[in-house]
Amino acid sequence: MKLGFVGTVDLTTKARLDEVLESQDLLAALETWDLRTDLAVLPSDTDFADLGLGGFVSTTVDELRSLAQGDGADAIGAQDALSLLFRLARSRP
Numbered sequence: 001m002k003l004g005f006v007g008t009v010d011l012t013t014k015a016r017l018d019e020v021l022e023s024q025d026l027l028a029a030l031e032t033w034d035l036r037t038d039l040a041v042l043p044s045d046t047d048f049a050d051l052g053l054g055g056f057v058s059t060t061v062d063e064l065r066s067l068a069q070g071d072g073a074d075a076i077g078a079q080d081a082l083s084l085l086f087r088l089a090r091s092r093p
Contacts, residue, residue, distance in 0.1 A: 004036025010044040011086040
């Protein structure tokens, strides 16, 4: 099954969506339909609040959040970087 997503979600929602897509076991194949997907991932104020990030990581998050608000390849790259950072920071012990 191919799914298309359109809209804007925060990092918490995107991480949950990724977990569901990766861990599904009801169907033989469940994937995102790239031609029908236009999903913007913009962090909310609460996404990074409880992760205890500080120093240069916190500064980097602020810079990436600013870039993610824009348009073009830089914004998409910043959104992807924030999503990855969020997932990695959430999974650390």
